[in-house]
Amino acid sequence: MKQLEKELESIKTELINMWELVSAQVSSSRDCLTEFDKDLAREIQVKEKRVNSAELNIDQDCENVFALYSPVAVDLRFLLSILKINSNLERVGDIADGIAKYIIDADVCFKPELLTVTRIMDMFEVGTNMLKITLLGFEREDTVLARSIFKMDEVLDEINSNANANIIEYLKKYPEDLDQALYALSIIRKLERVGDQVKNIAEEIIFYIEAKVIKHRKQE
Amino acid sequence: MESPILNSQNFNAYFGNNHVVKNVSMEIPRNNVVAVMGPSGCGKTTFLRCINRMHELIAGATTSGIIELNEENVYDMHAIYVRQKIGMVFQRPNPFPNLSIYDNTIAGYKLNGIKLSKSEKDGIVESSLKKAALWKEVKDSLHKKGTFLSGGQQQRLCIARAIAMQPEILLLDEPTSALDPISTASIEELLHELKKNFTLVIVTHNMQQAARVSDKTAFFYMGELVEYDDTKQMFTNPTDTRTQNYITGRFS
Amino acid sequence: MKSNINYRINKSLFIKGFIIFLAFLITLPLVSIIYYVAKEGFATINWNFFISVPKPVGEVGGGIANALVGSLILVVVASIIAIPVGIMCGIYLSENGENKLSYYTRLAVDILQGVPSIVVGIVIYFWVVKPTGSFSGLSGSIALSIMMLPIVIRSTEETLKLIPSTLKEAGLALGLPYYKVMIKVILPVGMSGILSGVMLSIARVAGETAPLLFTAFGNPYLNTNIAKPMQSLPLLIFNYATSPYDEWHNLAWGASLILLICILLLNLFTKLLTRRWKVQF
Numbered sequence: 028m029k030q031l032e033k034e035l036e037s038i039k040t041e042l043i044n045m046w047e048l049v050s051a052q053v054s055s056s057r058d059c060l061t062e063f064d065k066d067l068a069r070e071i072q073v074k075e076k077r078v079n080s081a082e083l084n085i086d087q088d089c090e091n092v093f094a095l096y097s098p099v100a101v102d103l104r105f106l107l108s109i110l111k112i113n114s115n116l117e118r119v120g121d122i123a124d125g126i127a128k129y130i131i132d133a134d135v136c137f138k139p140e141l142l143t144v145t146r147i148m149d150m151f152e153v154g155t156n157m158l159k160i161t162l163l164g165f166e167r168e169d170t171v172l173a174r175s176i177f178k179m180d181e182v183l184d185e186i187n188s189n190a191n192a193n194i195i196e197y198l199k200k201y202p203e204d205l206d207q208a209l210y211a212l213s214i215i216r217k218l219e220r221v222g223d224q225v226k227n228i229a230e231e232i233i234f235y236i237e238a239k240v241i242k243h244r245k246q247e
Numbered sequence: 248m249e250s251p252i253l254n255s256q257n258f259n260a261y262f263g264n265n266h267v268v269k270n271v272s273m274e275i276p277r278n279n280v281v282a283v284m285g286p287s288g289c290g291k292t293t294f295l296r297c298i299n300r301m302h303e304l305i306a307g308a309t310t311s312g313i314i315e316l317n318e319e320n321v322y323d324m325h326a327i328y329v330r331q332k333i334g335m336v337f338q339r340p341n342p343f344p345n346l347s348i349y350d351n352t353i354a355g356y357k358l359n360g361i362k363l364s365k366s367e368k369d370g371i372v373e374s375s376l377k378k379a380a381l382w383k384e385v386k387d388s389l390h391k392k393g394t395f396l397s398g399g400q401q402q403r404l405c406i407a408r409a410i411a412m413q414p415e416i417l418l419l420d421e422p423t424s425a426l427d428p429i430s431t432a433s434i435e436e437l438l439h440e441l442k443k444n445f446t447l448v449i450v451t452h453n454m455q456q457a458a459r460v461s462d463k464t465a466f467f468y469m470g471e472l473v474e475y476d477d478t479k480q481m482f483t484n485p486t487d488t489r490t491q492n493y494i495t496g497r498f499s
Numbered sequence: 500m501k502s503n504i505n506y507r508i509n510k511s512l513f514i515k516g517f518i519i520f521l522a523f524l525i526t527l528p529l530v531s532i533i534y535y536v537a538k539e540g541f542a543t544i545n546w547n548f549f550i551s552v553p554k555p556v557g558e559v560g561g562g563i564a565n566a567l568v569g570s571l572i573l574v575v576v577a578s579i580i581a582i583p584v585g586i587m588c589g590i591y592l593s594e595n596g597e598n599k600l601s602y603y604t605r606l607a608v609d610i611l612q613g614v615p616s617i618v619v620g621i622v623i624y625f626w627v628v629k630p631t632g633s634f635s636g637l638s639g640s641i642a643l644s645i646m647m648l649p650i651v652i653r654s655t656e657e658t659l660k661l662i663p664s665t666l667k668e669a670g671l672a673l674g675l676p677y678y679k680v681m682i683k684v685i686l687p688v689g690m691s692g693i694l695s696g697v698m699l700s701i702a703r704v705a706g707e708t709a710p711l712l713f714t715a716f717g718n719p720y721l722n723t724n725i726a727k728p729m730q731s732l733p734l735l736i737f738n739y740a741t742s743p744y745d746e747w748h749n750l751a752w753g754a755s756l757i758l759l760i761c762i763l764l765l766n767l768f769t770k771l772l773t774r775r776w777k778v779q780f
Binding site: 095097 | 432455459460
Binding site: 299301304306327328329330331334335337338339341342343344345354355358359360405408409412 | 597663665666668669670671672673674675676679680683684687688690778
């Protein structure tokens with residue numbers, strides 16, 4: 028195999044490892060929300076450092092490949108998309124870290140009813156699925172898989188846009204849970220951001236494979 | 248830290264009164280590919296030819312300072328011994344036109360009158376050609392003349408001829424400058440394989456080539472060693488502004 | 500304008516035709532010589548012609564065996580003297596292009612090439628024939644070898660100069676000592692050119708008469724002793740053609756034809772040999 032291919036392969040592996048780490052972080056943040064497990068939340072914060080260092084490593088490796096191999100065509104698009112996916116993943120990692128921080132700050136356990144009414148669990152479900160599917164699409168270089176997540180993002184948007192009404196409804200019923208409700212709202216906002224990041228990742232995958240720029244285009 | 252295989256200390260080379268390599272000190276670690284780059288006439292080829300004492304063959308060429316191979320000054324050894332320990336591949340492929348591919352590969356033994364049994368010869372030819380990634384292409388035509396091969400194959404034959412002597416270091420003087428891009432790519436791939444067994448020093452005009460193939464890069468300018476560092480470092484964050492200007496193509 | 504162009508096209512055609520005609524003309528002397536010599540000499544040639552020595556005047560028959568053997572010996576001995584010296588001198592000149600010795604050597608070789616062959620014969624007469632007290636085949640060979648030297652030297656030098664220096668470097672970089680590089684790399688690669696120079700020089704001296712007049716002198720009997728006078732084809736032709744007897748004239752024609760054929764064959768052989776040894780860089 029050519030040296031450049033070897034380098035690209037190793038960067039790809041690094042990125043996939045980071046991807047799995049970030050997915051695990053998001054799953055863990057869901058668990059620590061349902062279990063109200065502050066230890067797990069702290070673990071997420073520790074692992075966030077690993078996400079950050081993975082991001083730096085990938086950046087550096089990309090820089091080296093750019094400098095040493097002057098990649099062109101598909102190799103160039105691959106590296107450019109890796110760079111962006113890398114920073115998107117890091118943001119998703121930050122989001123998981125942010126959720127963990129709320130858990131640590133929160134005083135009392137979140138009521139299951141609150142979680143059900145606000146459909147936070149659905150959001151986690153959709154978010155982690157989106158991460159999984161895009162990863163699969165990336166590994167298999169499958170743009171159909173990558174495109175399939177745009178629909179899923181709409182679910183997140185919809186839940187997010189109903190969130191205010193749901194929270195108000197809930198607060199009318201349990202005005203004493205104001206604290207929790209605000210946290211829940213913040214978590215919803217953050218999870219909505221996960222959808223946006225993953226959508227960007229999918230766009231990068233399509234750019235890398237098909238050389239089409241679909242960013243900022245109106246959905247037909 | 249393992250001691251370097253090659254160590255040049257305050258080395259100078261001259262053509263008559265012309266000082267072409269100025270006070271070069273650099274260490275070359277074992278099993279590395281070291282690229283030497285720089286503009287034409289910067290002394291890089293001369294420096295390379297000093298390492299295996301080919302420089303002194305030119306009338307009026309002199310040197311000062313030391314180059315150590317395994318901590319022993321090559322200028323204290325016999326030149327013929329040095330050249331057996333330090334192989335060289337030239338800019339233009341130069342297989343011996345009167346010899347077959349087989350005989351070219353073992354030319355170092357054959358022409359030196361070193362007696363080998365048939366099986367030893369076969370073994371050396373096969374392993375050298377395999378290391379030079381040429382075996383598959385020529386194994387059925389070993390007794391054809393070396394000059395029947397294409398340019399890239401001839402150059403790999405020259406590499407096989409050099410490594411058949413089991414040198415410690417292989418010097419390559421712009422080995423791909425006379426070759427087309429495909430042959431160039433195959434030679435570059437070969438270098439990555441060769442560094443498992445040898446230490447390589449490659450002179451090249453071509454910065455991209457230096458970047459692609461080497462672990463460490465030296466930048467020569469006007470006979471001086473301007474900068475010598477890991478290739479990644481050199482190409483992402485060179486320390487010297489002259490290096491920066493050269494690799495970014497801003498050289499005036 | 501158009502007529503002007505036509506004029507130039509026609510002029511070009513005319514000149515082209517003229518050049519072709521001249522090139523063709525060059526082959527005429529050779530063809531006519533071969534034709535004439537063959538016509539006159541062919542009748543004389545039979546088996547006896549090759550194996551017997553000339554008969555005295557008045558007797559029928561007789562051949563040129565003495566001259567054939569003599570020429571062969573003279574040329575072989577001359578080659579043995581001239582070829583090693585010539586090749587080594589050529590190697591020296593090609594390897595040392597710049598220094599004083601090679602400058603003067605080259606000058607000497609050039610002048611030697613221009614020395615008239617008769618002068619070489621006279622000098623050898625005074626150097627060898629006089630001191631040894633008799634004409635001899637050896638003195639003839641020495642004279643011929645002096646004629647051969649410049650051709651061998653210059654052709655060796657020119658051939659070796661054309662061999663790319665990268666080949667020499669390749670040998671040296673493999674740790675070969677200099678003398679081995681010369682013997683095992685440079686000489687084999689240049690062999691074709693050196694051989695063609697050698698053959699050319701042999702063809703050149705095989706037909707020489709003048710240097711042999713005062714050295715090998717000629718001998719009507721078969722002689723293989725190089726210390727004694729020796730007959731050679733050109734000498735025989737010279738002596739018999741200038742004689743007043745018709746039988747001898749016929750012998751001279753026959754001998755001319757044989758000499759001509761030998762030299763033609765030598766040239767053809769050279770072409771074949773060099774093609775065979777030709778080394779592609």
